[in-house]
Amino acid sequence: ACSSKYVLSQIHPMWQEPLAIPGGDRQSPIDIAVRKSVFDSELKPLVYDYDPQTCQQIWNNGYSFLVEYDDTTDKSTLKGGPLQDTFRLCQFHFHWGESNAWGSEHTVDRRLFPAELHLVHWNADRYSLFEEAVMEDNGLAVIGVFLKVGKRHEGLQKLVDALPAIRHKDSVVEFTRFDPACLLPANTDDYWTYHGSLTTPPLTESVSWMVMKQHIEVSHDQLAVFRSLLFTSAEEDVQRSMVNNFRVQQSLCSRTVRSSFS
Numbered sequence: 001a002c003s004s005k006y007v008l009s010q011i012h013p014m015w016q017e018p019l020a021i022p023g024g025d026r027q028s029p030i031d032i033a034v035r036k037s038v039f040d041s042e043l044k045p046l047v048y049d050y051d052p053q054t055c056q057q058i059w060n061n062g063y064s065f066l067v068e069y070d071d072t073t074d075k076s077t078l079k080g081g082p083l084q085d086t087f088r089l090c091q092f093h094f095h096w097g098e099s100n101a102w103g104s105e106h107t108v109d110r111r112l113f114p115a116e117l118h119l120v121h122w123n124a125d126r127y128s129l130f131e132e133a134v135m136e137d138n139g140l141a142v143i144g145v146f147l148k149v150g151k152r153h154e155g156l157q158k159l160v161d162a163l164p165a166i167r168h169k170d171s172v173v174e175f176t177r178f179d180p181a182c183l184l185p186a187n188t189d190d191y192w193t194y195h196g197s198l199t200t201p202p203l204t205e206s207v208s209w210m211v212m213k214q215h216i217e218v219s220h221d222q223l224a225v226f227r228s229l230l231f232t233s234a235e236e237d238v239q240r241s242m243v244n245n246f247r248v249q250q251s252l253c254s255r256t257v258r259s260s261f262s
């Protein structure tokens with residue numbers, strides 16, 4: 001009876017909250033209460049400069065799928081915004097729900113989106129490796145972009161077409177010449193920014209978050225392919241759909257969310 005593989009979409013144990021959290025007063029994600037955010041005229045536009053040639057592979061890490069970039073040189077960088085230094089792109093990934101009603105990690109005035117994109121960068125001016133930067137206060141910069149279901153996203157399709165090859169945890173395929181800038185909204189000047197953490201263990205409090213005000217649109221069918229991924233490796237008897245891979249909103253504590261727009 002165990003030989004028949006069946007698929008469950010249950011809350012993955014990983015998303016039960018760990019007990020002890022380092023510090024714990026600047027955790028992510030959060031709800032962005034728009035009327036409580038503070039306009040900061042000092043915030044500059046984001047300056048991103050991504051080289052599609054640095055795209056290397058796409059893989060299923062058992063939490064999400066990641067598109068990884070060569071971050072051994074300053075070829076794909078982010079600066080400006082609230083950032084003092086130059087940050088290198090190391091990977092991007094998504095979080096999504098089992099239905100279009102939820103899936104994002106951040107919310108805006110409690111509004112949930114079906115999915116959220118995270119572009120992960122680390123401070124190459126001050127550290128020499130991601131693993132070092134991830135432990136430091138000003139070590140990481142993550143851009144968050146909300147996804148809404150609507151028209152098909154042409155740039156996303158190349159990525160969607162690669163997903164069946166990495167259905168199971170720990171599967172990886174070569175993935176090249178993908179420009180992550182195509183996943184950014186037209187307007188990247190309007191964002192909210194705050195100091196937070198990784199949203200998956202080890203939840204380290206090293207992230208400058210920049211959440212875009214403008215969302216991008218993907219089609220229902222494109223999002224459905226995300227949900228065809230599995231949390232489980234090929235060897236496991238019970239396969240579990242990779243859905244609801246988001247963390248619940250955390251307390252803002254004494255933090256203020258700043259906006260780059262009034």
Ligand SMILES: NS(=O)(=O)c1ccc(C(=O)NCc2cc(F)ccc2F)cc1
Nearest residue numbers: 118120131134142197198199200202204
């Ligand atoms: N959802 S998110 O954008 O907040 C996020 C971004 C990156 C990571 C990550 O790199 N984890 C692995 C990892 C963490 C470490 F702390 C050290 C090494 C390492 F590989 C986790 C969550």
Ligand SMILES: [Zn+2]
Nearest residue numbers: 093095118199
């Ligand atoms: Zn993430």
